[in-house]
Amino acid sequence: MFYRVTLSFNSTFMKKVFLLLAALAGLASCHKTGNxxxxxxxxxxxxxxxxxxxxxxxxxxxxxxxxxxxxxxxxxxxxxxxxxxxxxxxxxxxxxxxxxxxxxxxxxxxxxxxxxxxxxxxxxxGSHELITAFSKRLKSPKQLKEKMVGMARHSVTDYLCSEIVKKGNISPDELYKPQINDISLRAAMVQNATIDAAFLPEPYATQARLLKNRSIYSTPKEKIHLxxxxxxxxxxxxxxxxxxxxxxxxxxxxxxxxxxxxxxxxxxxxxxxxxxxxxxxxxxxxxxxxxxxxxxxxxxxxxxxxxxxxQELISKQYNGDTLVTSFLTK
CATH class of the missing domain: 3.40.190.10 (Periplasmic binding protein-like II)
Known part of the structure; x- marks a missing residue:
């Protein structure tokens, strides 16, 4: 499943799509969500x-x-x-x-x-890091143009993709965002270089770094705590x-x-x-x-x-004024 993938279907991108779908089919059989x-x-x-x-x-x-x-x-x-x-x-x-x-x-x-x-x-x-696959040699958000970043739709990682786009000075349509909800599957796909990068929480970010993958962005450094x-x-x-x-x-x-x-x-x-x-x-x-x-x-x-x-996901009337309650932490 893809979220906001550009409709410019060049041959390089289509190859990535087919490889991703094939890998998802194989890896999903090895990773059951939850227990x-x-x-x-x-x-x-x-x-x-x-x-x-x-x-x-x-x-x-x-x-x-x-x-x-x-x-x-x-x-x-x-x-x-x-x-x-x-x-x-x-x-x-x-x-x-x-x-x-x-x-x-x-x-x-x-x-x-x-x-x-x-x-x-x-x-x-908690925190998230943007981990890039070792074989891709990606060292900066600027290099993510037409690259695939694993994330979860309408979540913190989707928000972080928007931040990466701004930081890398690239168009939102130039960042491909396959939705990969299972965090262990997302980590495995980075390790296999099936996708170019992914947002991972700890301890999966540490696991990825130990396997020589590169961290190029972290939420604590950006003071994002969501x-x-x-x-x-x-x-x-x-x-x-x-x-x-x-x-x-x-x-x-x-x-x-x-x-x-x-x-x-x-x-x-x-x-x-x-x-x-x-x-x-x-x-x-x-x-x-x-x-x-x-x-x-x-x-x-x-x-x-x-x-x-x-993102036009909420109405102008909703302002989140009742979202948080402090009755348990006073």
Missing amino acids: KQAEKVSPQDSTVLYVALMPTVDCLPFYYAEQQGIFDSLNANIEIRNYMAQMDCDTAFCRKHVDVAYTDLIRAALLQSKDTALNVIMRTD MCMMASWQAQKDPKKAKLLHQLIQGYDLAVQKMKDKSNQDSARNLLKPFGLKQQVLDSLKLPKYHKASVPDAKQVQKAIEWLRA
Whole structure:
């Protein structure tokens, strides 16, 4: 599936298209989105808080809180469901299979503008890097003209493609953007040079760099912080779920405090090993400086709204003034 691919079908581009489609067919058979746990749909239980996460460093404190028994110590019945694609987190959330989901401000605002009852409850400390395939020898955004950059439509990586276009001084139609939602598949396609580049979160960016691929752009350097967690209005209004939401945040903060210790960081990194990451990647992975749960900065929210409006994805009337709630992080 391609998003905003130019209609100038020169022979070089068509070869890339056919190679990409063939590679997707082959690689997709080896990469299943999510896992068996995520595929199970349990009846909603008001005594359980269902949380959709991805194996990224900004979700790591939640995984650590679960593994270390922090949630159990709070008598919080929290069930984590794992996904390899942000779109799958969103789908589970919209279908009410989960109460809370890992997302970004672009996706959350877009969903709310289309009448999905949600609030962003906290920011997360994640990042993305633009990784270029080693064999492509791409060292700058200026070299991305008529190149393929793997991303996810109407999300933070779509926003970042717009930033890359401006930074590289190239036309939006000159950047080809195949939609590759599964982050492990996206990383594999960069490694195989099936695509020229891709936006990857950690730890997949570290994995790519260790395999000699090049990072030419990172969100921390550009002061872009759009990753977050969203919760449904239904969960916020249900007394039992609301209590669990408070315990979720409390558990997250306790995990962040414990993960300041280096020995705990090492054990936390290893929680990502079941997602197909080698020990060398985990040993090399630099964790971010985690912060206690807090709401996203208003300037970051405004970036998301302005981009969505520029893409004509939201109405002029929607301004995101009810997107973020601070009732859990006061």
